[in-house]
Amino acid sequence: MVDEREILLEAVKNLKSLTRRNDITIIPSGDLQNETDISIGEVRLSGKVKSYVNNANFNQMLLLIQEKRRNSKFPVLLIVGSISPQNLMKYADEGINVLDCSGNCYINIPSLYIYIIGQKQTKLKENMKRVFNESALKLIFYFLLDKSNIGKPYRKIVEETGFSIGTVKNVIEVMTLQHHIIKTSSGRVIMDWKKLLDEWQISYNQSLKPKLFLMKMSLASTERIKNWKNTKLPQNACWGGESGANLTDGYLVPEILTIYTDGDSNQLIRTSKILPSSEGEILVYKKFWFGNDENHIAPKILIYADLMGTANSRCLEAAKRILNDEI
16 A cells, blocks of 8 residues: 555645646645545645555445545545546546546636646555455455354354365454454454445455456347347356346346356357357356355345446446345
């Protein structure tokens, strides 16, 4: 992680230099949650500092900024250490003011408009800390699926997940140190399930999901794509992402179809008439959890994570519906 104070100072310094304005100042807010105010001339903005934004945490950050806007008496400014030009402009399209370390920005409020793009990304010193490794992410998914799982004896967890007792013990100890788990008189419980889910989905999208990717495939004809719901999947495969969301509540019309499978591509080809295609509309991932899935639909928390990792506002709305109505 890059120090948020360093991000703030670097971003303001570069913005002042690029705009040739000396009336840009930092106003300490006394808030310890990566927040501070900034004034640009007579305009005051309520800032939110983040070390980076990528596709994995784009939607999560969008939710936080939307909430901050509802509760702030000043326009909100997202100040970020690292963000791609594409994601910066996606925030701009959502009406969000954003500034990065290099001075690239989109600020559009009454009496003030600043738009700078094309500045080379500033490299700040990072202190990288891995929150969850691959085994931990898979095990935490098991805990999130059923809140009672965290309270089971180690040997029962080993039996149901296939992980070694050492791995289970280590992950639970780390989660306890990070205050995700507390010990009560009745056993272990998850302290804040929603917070753990959101931390998990960001780490999942960023580090585990790319490793699970198998290939792109296609239904091969316009008619089959239109009627994708009629596609018969093998027993060990299920729909996730936008397609899983559509089958869950019908709200989201999928543009990309996602399949999780613990088989191989030949099974999909034989049973579903799905063909490998580098330009295909189907993304196929390796299934990493145990058990059959009802009606060939992935667990709802995984569908939520898939949607949150898209950097797509239409998927964000579908994710919020699933979180509020289905999980």
